[in-house]
Amino acid sequence: MTHENIVNVKESLEKAGYICSKTVATVVYLAGATQKPVLVEGPAGVGKTELAKAVAKSLGRDLIRLQCYEGLDEAKALYEWEYAKQLLYTQMMKDRIDEVISGSGNLTEAVDRIANEEDAFFSERFIQPRPLLQAISSPEPVVLLIDEVDKSDPEFEAFLLEILSDFQVTIPELGTRKAIKIPFVFLTSNNYRDMSDALKRRCIHLYIDYPDVNLEMQIVKLKVPGIKDRLAEQLINTIHEIRSLDLKKKPCTSETLDWAQSLIALQVNQLTPEIVTDTLNLICKYRSDSDLVTENIETIAKNAGLECSI
Amino acid sequence: MLDLILNFVSCSRASGLRVSSSEVLDCVNQLELIDVLEEPMFKSVLRANFAKSRREQAHFDHIYHLFFHEMRSELSIPHSASLEELMEQALDSLGEELNQDASFQAVLDFMQGNPLAYLEEMRRLQSDMDGDAPSGMVNTFGPLVRRLQIMSQINSIGNAIASFMAANRQTVHWEDRKAMTIHFDERLENARRMLREDPEPYNADQNLITNYEQHMNKLGERSFFSLTKREMEEMRDVVEQLVRKLKDTAQRRFSQHSRGVLDIKKTLRLSAKYQGVPIEVVYKHKPKRKGKIVTLCDVSGSVWTAAKFMLNMLYSLQDCFLQVRSFIFVDELEEVTKIFEKHEINIAVDKALNEAGINYQASTDYGSTFRQFKREYMDILNKKTTLIIIGDGRTNYSNPEENILDEMREKCRRIIWLNPESLVFWNTGDSRMRTYQRYCNELRHCQNLNQLLDFIKTLVL
Known part of the structure; x- marks a missing residue:
C-alpha cells in the first residue's frame, strides 16, 4: 500500500497521530512514489523520529529501527554469524564428520571431503540478521528508520551507500542480497556533523523546523485532548516567546506536549507568570536557560497575553 | 518546463550551490508526480533536491525568489507582446552602443531577465576573486573597487535607458512607456539591492554560542587581556584543578565503555x-570515543593570552583525545606539537613562543597561513579530526582565502572557531569574521575562563 497523493498523505498521517506541514507531506509522498530514502534534519524534538513512526503506522507497515552511535559496525547493523550455534553444531556432528572422512586414503582427501561440506556452516541457517538485513529480506514492505545517522562513524556512512542506492547488501560468504520489497527509508540527523555529498545525493532532503503557532496548536490539541482552548493558546504563545530568547536549548515540540500534560495534571486553567516560573523545569533543561527565562518573564507574559494574578 | 529547470540549475550553480546531474534527474522525475501549478509544492520539490543541508537552504530560497519571482514579473498591461518587443529593442540598442565590459554585459543580461552572469559576478565579489589571483596580492580593497565599478555600470545603464526613452518619445505609446519605465526601474533597483546587501552568512546550523554557565564568579569573568601576573598564576592553579576534575569524569565514561x-x-x-x-x-x-584535534593558534599579541590557556587545557587533557597536533602562526605556520609533547606544559608554552621560528614582527596573515596549511598539512585532516582555530580573524586587509577554509571543512569533522575579541568588535575594520563564519560549524566567543571552560567541557564530554 502506498499513498495516492499529497492530500492523502496528510490525512493518513493525521489519522496516525502526526500533523505535518505541506512540505513534509510533499516530500513523504515523493519519497514513496520514487522509492527514495528521505534524509530528515532539524533540531532535537521536532518529531523527526515520530514522522517515520507515523508513516509506518499510516501505511500499515512494520517499523525497523536502527539507532546509530559512534562505534556502530556491520556486525550490529547488518548481520552476524552465530558462532555459538555453529560451535554447538560442530560438536554434535562430530560423529558425522568422522563418517565423512573415514575411508579417505590420505590427509588431502580428508580435507577435500570436509571442504565439500563446510559451506553448511556459513549458510542462512547460522546467520543472525540485524536491522538492515531484516529490512531488506522482509517479504512484506517495511519502514526502515536509521536514527541519528550523524552520530555514526564515517565508515558506516560509506557502508550505507550501497543499501540506499541499490537496496542491496553484500555478505562475503553468501553473495549479494537484493531487497525483496523495497523499504521506505528514513534517515534522521541532528546536524552533529555534515553528511557526505555521496549520501546526500542519494536522498531527498527534508528540514523540519519548530512548528508555527497554528500547527503547534493543532498538535497540542491532538495529543492532549483534554486541554482548553484558552490555555492552549496561552501555552503556545508563551513557548514561542521563550523560543525567541537566546537559549542554550530551545524548548521543542515534545516538551510543549509534556508541559501541556503536566499543566492539566496540576489542574491549571489559566497560565500566569508564576505558574510558568514554577513549572519551568519541564521546558528548560539548563540552569542558565531557566535563569534567562525568569529574568525575562514579564516581557514574555506581556507578549504572550498572560494575566497577572495579583 | 525542462528548460526552465535547467536554467534555474545553472543559475544555482553560478551562485555557488552544488547540484549534481543525478539530482536534476530526480527532481524532474518528481515534478511529474505533483501539481506544478501549486507553488509551495513546486518549491519544496526543488528545495528537497537541490539544497541538501540546512546551511544551503537560505541561499536556495534567495536564488529561488530571484529566479521565479523577481525575474519573471508578468506584465499585466494590454498589448504586452508589443511591449516586450520594444523592450528588447531598447536593450539591444544599448548593447550595441556600449558593449565594452563583461560586468556591463552581465548587468544588461540581468535587465533582460537572465541573471546567470550577474549571479556569477556577485559570487566572485563575495569570494574576493580568489581564483583569479592565487598569488595572495589581492587585498580587501579589490572587491570594494569592483563593487563600485558594477554600481557605475548599473547607473550608466539606467541613464542610457532614460535617454532611449526620451529619444523614442514620439514613436512609443505613453502607456507602454510608463510600463517600461516601471519595469526597468524595478530591475535596476533589484540589481542595486543585490549588490548593496552583504551576503548573509547562510550557515544557520552553525551555532554561535553566546551564553554560558557560570563556573566561577570572580576570576572566571575577567577577560584574558586584563589579567595581572599574579592573577595569571592563580588562574593556572584553578585550571589545573578543573582539568583534573574533567579528566575524572571523562575517565569514568571510558572505563564504563570498555x-x-x-x-x-x-x-x-x-x-x-x-x-x-x-x-x-x-x-x-x-x-x-576519541577524536583527533588539530589547533591553529594565532599568536599575534592580541590573541595569544587566550590561546595559551586553551593549549594548556588541551594538552592536560591529552589522553582524552587520540592525537593533538598544534600549529602557531602569525604570517606563516609552524608546528609546535613536538615541543608540547616533550616538555611540561607551562614550560612548553614559553618554549613555543621563543623557539619556534616565527617572525613576531610580521603582521597577521590568515590567507598565507591557510595556503601553507593546504600545501603541507592538508593530509592530517580526516573525518575524525576536529579543527580548532583561535584567532580574531583580522587579516590586515590581505586575501582571506576562505575557500581553503571551505576545503578544510569538507575534509574534517568540524571546524570550531574561537574568537577572543569582544563581540562588538567583530566584523569591524579588517576583521573577516563574517567571511569565515560561513565555513565554521561552531563559532565561540572566548574571552574569559568561564567561556573557555565551557568549550573544553563540550569538547571532552
Whole structure:
C-alpha cells in the first residue's frame, strides 16, 4: 500500500497521530512514489523520529529501527554469524564428520571431503540478521528508520551507500542480497556533523523546523485532548516567546506536549507568570536557560497575553 | 518546463550551490508526480533536491525568489507582446552602443531577465576573486573597487535607458512607456539591492554560542587581556584543578565503555589451540570515543593570552583525545606539537613562543597561513579530526582565502572557531569574521575562563 497523493498523505498521517506541514507531506509522498530514502534534519524534538513512526503506522507497515552511535559496525547493523550455534553444531556432528572422512586414503582427501561440506556452516541457517538485513529480506514492505545517522562513524556512512542506492547488501560468504520489497527509508540527523555529498545525493532532503503557532496548536490539541482552548493558546504563545530568547536549548515540540500534560495534571486553567516560573523545569533543561527565562518573564507574559494574578 | 529547470540549475550553480546531474534527474522525475501549478509544492520539490543541508537552504530560497519571482514579473498591461518587443529593442540598442565590459554585459543580461552572469559576478565579489589571483596580492580593497565599478555600470545603464526613452518619445505609446519605465526601474533597483546587501552568512546550523554557565564568579569573568601576573598564576592553579576534575569524569565514561561483551570470534579462534576448550576469554573492547584535534593558534599579541590557556587545557587533557597536533602562526605556520609533547606544559608554552621560528614582527596573515596549511598539512585532516582555530580573524586587509577554509571543512569533522575579541568588535575594520563564519560549524566567543571552560567541557564530554 502506498499513498495516492499529497492530500492523502496528510490525512493518513493525521489519522496516525502526526500533523505535518505541506512540505513534509510533499516530500513523504515523493519519497514513496520514487522509492527514495528521505534524509530528515532539524533540531532535537521536532518529531523527526515520530514522522517515520507515523508513516509506518499510516501505511500499515512494520517499523525497523536502527539507532546509530559512534562505534556502530556491520556486525550490529547488518548481520552476524552465530558462532555459538555453529560451535554447538560442530560438536554434535562430530560423529558425522568422522563418517565423512573415514575411508579417505590420505590427509588431502580428508580435507577435500570436509571442504565439500563446510559451506553448511556459513549458510542462512547460522546467520543472525540485524536491522538492515531484516529490512531488506522482509517479504512484506517495511519502514526502515536509521536514527541519528550523524552520530555514526564515517565508515558506516560509506557502508550505507550501497543499501540506499541499490537496496542491496553484500555478505562475503553468501553473495549479494537484493531487497525483496523495497523499504521506505528514513534517515534522521541532528546536524552533529555534515553528511557526505555521496549520501546526500542519494536522498531527498527534508528540514523540519519548530512548528508555527497554528500547527503547534493543532498538535497540542491532538495529543492532549483534554486541554482548553484558552490555555492552549496561552501555552503556545508563551513557548514561542521563550523560543525567541537566546537559549542554550530551545524548548521543542515534545516538551510543549509534556508541559501541556503536566499543566492539566496540576489542574491549571489559566497560565500566569508564576505558574510558568514554577513549572519551568519541564521546558528548560539548563540552569542558565531557566535563569534567562525568569529574568525575562514579564516581557514574555506581556507578549504572550498572560494575566497577572495579583 | 525542462528548460526552465535547467536554467534555474545553472543559475544555482553560478551562485555557488552544488547540484549534481543525478539530482536534476530526480527532481524532474518528481515534478511529474505533483501539481506544478501549486507553488509551495513546486518549491519544496526543488528545495528537497537541490539544497541538501540546512546551511544551503537560505541561499536556495534567495536564488529561488530571484529566479521565479523577481525575474519573471508578468506584465499585466494590454498589448504586452508589443511591449516586450520594444523592450528588447531598447536593450539591444544599448548593447550595441556600449558593449565594452563583461560586468556591463552581465548587468544588461540581468535587465533582460537572465541573471546567470550577474549571479556569477556577485559570487566572485563575495569570494574576493580568489581564483583569479592565487598569488595572495589581492587585498580587501579589490572587491570594494569592483563593487563600485558594477554600481557605475548599473547607473550608466539606467541613464542610457532614460535617454532611449526620451529619444523614442514620439514613436512609443505613453502607456507602454510608463510600463517600461516601471519595469526597468524595478530591475535596476533589484540589481542595486543585490549588490548593496552583504551576503548573509547562510550557515544557520552553525551555532554561535553566546551564553554560558557560570563556573566561577570572580576570576572566571575577567577577560584574558586584563589579567595581572599574579592573577595569571592563580588562574593556572584553578585550571589545573578543573582539568583534573574533567579528566575524572571523562575517565569514568571510558572505563564504563570498555566493560564489553564476550568476543566470540576471537575466543573461538584462541580456543582452537586447546582443542576447542575456551581457556582464554576475550572481551570486545569498544573503541573509545576519541577524536583527533588539530589547533591553529594565532599568536599575534592580541590573541595569544587566550590561546595559551586553551593549549594548556588541551594538552592536560591529552589522553582524552587520540592525537593533538598544534600549529602557531602569525604570517606563516609552524608546528609546535613536538615541543608540547616533550616538555611540561607551562614550560612548553614559553618554549613555543621563543623557539619556534616565527617572525613576531610580521603582521597577521590568515590567507598565507591557510595556503601553507593546504600545501603541507592538508593530509592530517580526516573525518575524525576536529579543527580548532583561535584567532580574531583580522587579516590586515590581505586575501582571506576562505575557500581553503571551505576545503578544510569538507575534509574534517568540524571546524570550531574561537574568537577572543569582544563581540562588538567583530566584523569591524579588517576583521573577516563574517567571511569565515560561513565555513565554521561552531563559532565561540572566548574571552574569559568561564567561556573557555565551557568549550573544553563540550569538547571532552
